[in-house]
Amino acid sequence: MTIEMDLSDVRRDYESHGITRKDMDPDPYPFVQFGQWLQRARDLELLDATAMTLATADSAGQPSARIVLLKHFDAEGFCWYTDTRSLKGRHLEANPNAALLFHWRDLSRQVRVHGQVQMMPAEDAERYFLMRPEGSRFSAAASRQSSEIESRSHLEDEVLRLRAAYPDGDVPRPDAWIGYRLTPEYFEFWQGQDNRLHDRIVYSPLESGWEMKRISP
Numbered sequence: 001m002t003i004e005m006d007l008s009d010v011r012r013d014y015e016s017h018g019i020t021r022k023d024m025d026p027d028p029y030p031f032v033q034f035g036q037w038l039q040r041a042r043d044l045e046l047l048d049a050t051a052m053t054l055a056t057a058d059s060a061g062q063p064s065a066r067i068v069l070l071k072h073f074d075a076e077g078f079c080w081y082t083d084t085r086s087l088k089g090r091h092l093e094a095n096p097n098a099a100l101l102f103h104w105r106d107l108s109r110q111v112r113v114h115g116q117v118q119m120m121p122a123e124d125a126e127r128y129f130l131m132r133p134e135g136s137r138f139s140a141a142a143s144r145q146s147s148e149i150e151s152r153s154h155l156e157d158e159v160l161r162l163r164a165a166y167p168d169g170d171v172p173r174p175d176a177w178i179g180y181r182l183t184p185e186y187f188e189f190w191q192g193q194d195n196r197l198h199d200r201i202v203y204s205p206l207e208s209g210w211e212m213k214r215i216s217p
């Protein structure tokens, strides 16, 4: 069995249009720009266009990253839903600093965002929970995310138990199933270019507004 892979020859060319400062939306800078790039990915119906890698770290600085789905975005920040009892939930309780990464491969684009994370009000989670398909609601209610379970059948039995207890499908949202919002403190828009001469435009907050800079690939 092969357990070693040499990937040094794996590469592709990036064919795309560059970004210039005039392409970047001037006001209110990164939020509008992000909205345009996300919309472009959605218009192209890219698979999981709203998926983002969420990186957190514990109080000792040990990082961990996983994918979550962006559920709301506005000038306040980026929102997703999860279980506070999960690893990411425990990290965020100890250390609110986090990073998000969007990768739209077919557009040769990535967006990196750093910021602080806060829990959103329970009413937001309640509203979104009720919008989810019934199967997803039962799964969320049956799962204590990231805790050890004996077997898959244990989990399936718990779903069956809940379905019997709530035959109308109105299983309650677990209190731990909640939304988080990352308030951005830094954005990077990366556009792949020919010969690895990529475009990178970064934004940092000023007292009022944002400062935009180009950085080297």
Ligand SMILES: Cc1cc2nc3c(=O)[nH]c(=O)nc-3n(C[C@H](O)[C@H](O)[C@H](O)COP(=O)(O)O)c2cc1C
Residues within 6 Å of the ligand: 048, 051, 064, 065, 066, 067, 068, 069, 070, 080, 081, 082, 083, 086, 087, 088, 089, 145, 146
């Ligand atoms: C495409 C995709 C979307 C996902 N969306 C979510 C999500 O919105 N919320 C969530 O809690 N987990 C989501 N997951 C599962 C997480 O990646 C992860 O397994 C889970 O949240 C537990 O992570 P943790 O143990 O680091 O807390 C998604 C996974 C994939 C691949």
